[in-house]
Amino acid sequence: MSAVTELESQSYVLLRLGDRRFALRAECIGELVTPSRIIRFPNQTPEVDGVILRRGRIVPVCDVTETLTGHKLTSLRFYLLSLRHYGAHTETVALPVTGECELIAAEITPASGDHPAHVEGWISYDGEVIEVLNLDHLTPGPGPEAKELAHAAAQESRP
Amino acid sequence: MRFAPPLASKSRPVRAEQMILFRIGSQLFAISASAVQEVRSGDSLAGAATELRQSHVRKVRHVVRRGKRTVYVVNGAMHFGLPPSQAALVLLLRRGRAALLVDAIEKMTAIRRLQAVPRAFCHVERTWYRGLIVAEDTVIPVLNPGGLLEADELSLLDNLVADIASEFAAASDEARVTA
Numbered sequence: 282m283s284a285v286t287e288l289e290s291q292s293y294v295l296l297r298l299g300d301r302r303f304a305l306r307a308e309c310i311g312e313l314v315t316p317s318r319i320i321r322f323p324n325q326t327p328e329v330d331g332v333i334l335r336r337g338r339i340v341p342v343c344d345v346t347e348t349l350t351g352h353k354l355t356s357l358r359f360y361l362l363s364l365r366h367y368g369a370h371t372e373t374v375a376l377p378v379t380g381e382c383e384l385i386a387a388e389i390t391p392a393s394g395d396h397p398a399h400v401e402g403w404i405s406y407d408g409e410v411i412e413v414l415n416l417d418h419l420t421p422g423p424g425p426e427a428k429e430l431a432h433a434a435a436q437e438s439r440p
Numbered sequence: 441m442r443f444a445p446p447l448a449s450k451s452r453p454v455r456a457e458q459m460i461l462f463r464i465g466s467q468l469f470a471i472s473a474s475a476v477q478e479v480r481s482g483d484s485l486a487g488a489a490t491e492l493r494q495s496h497v498r499k500v501r502h503v504v505r506r507g508k509r510t511v512y513v514v515n516g517a518m519h520f521g522l523p524p525s526q527a528a529l530v531l532l533l534r535r536g537r538a539a540l541l542v543d544a545i546e547k548m549t550a551i552r553r554l555q556a557v558p559r560a561f562c563h564v565e566r567t568w569y570r571g572l573i574v575a576e577d578t579v580i581p582v583l584n585p586g587g588l589l590e591a592d593e594l595s596l597l598d599n600l601v602a603d604i605a606s607e608f609a610a611a612s613d614e615a616r617v618t619a
Contacts, residue, residue, distance in 0.1 A: 421562050
């Protein structure tokens with residue numbers, strides 16, 4: 282079996298955070314919406330900025346920019362509503378993104394165990410190698426401290 | 441392009457439930473009216489309350505006897521990590537051993553839809569709140585009365601109250617002997 286046949290071709294959504302692009306599997310994406318009023322209430326989960334209301338549903342806003350790029354998000358243009366798995370449950374989380382998103386088909390090179398849990402693999406697109414993200418290990422939730430591990434990994438890889 | 445299927449609703453349909461909306465600082469909260477036994481002004485309770493000056497639980501500064509129950513008055517602003525506020529009312533709760541010091545009662549409202557706290561909120565707030573409601577053009581957390589004091593906090597407070605009672609008894613004995 283050649284190396285090429287081992288690769289999977291799937292649909293991904295490219296999103297921009299600051300000056301970097303990342304990818305999510307298309308089946309994890311709900312919709313792209315314009316920013317609405319963010320509502321905050323007391324909590325002790327700093328990774329959640331607050332919540333937005335979307336068709337009567339309460340959706341948490343999780344800004345992953347600093348974890349992934351080391352910088353805070355400076356310009357918010359949209360919320361990318363994405364699906365996050367919590368064991369058998371799935372919930373929607375809103376990811377603030379800097380620019381419009383793009384749907385592409387690409388082949389993923391899966392990440393090995395040496396890489397942070399939030400990196401599912403890489404795709405090559407438009408002359409750029411783009412990280413495919415695993416939201417289940419990037420956004421907060423009960424269970425292993427994957428978020429902290431991801432943050433530590435980002436700190437280490439920062440120039 | 442294949443998008444994810446729409447999610448099944450995670451909200452729990454409920455019969456209309458009367459909620460008391462109250463304020464701590466600028467933050468609005470809700471609590472089920474059935475969970476509240478009495479609303480008293482802080483002043484009216486002052487005579488019946490004992491001050492806990494050496495409390496290791498910073499959010500509790502007073503204890504009140506209610507029948508056979510010892511009830512600890514929890515400062516809402518400190519509990520939720522909000523800036524200090526002008527607390528004027530005490531919500532005495534039907535169950536549990538905590539009362540809550542709040543700034544003001546805003547209104548009562550009937551709600552039919554209590555939404556679960558999203559799982560992204562994964563820390564102590566999951567015990568603070570029963571859920572979230574959409575009312576007053578905003579999202580309001582619904583207080584879980586059982587989340588006001590944790591077991592270890594109750595244990596610390598019980599020990600402190602027991603110590604105070606012992607000291608009081610000893611002082612009374614001493615006064616009797618002197619007399």
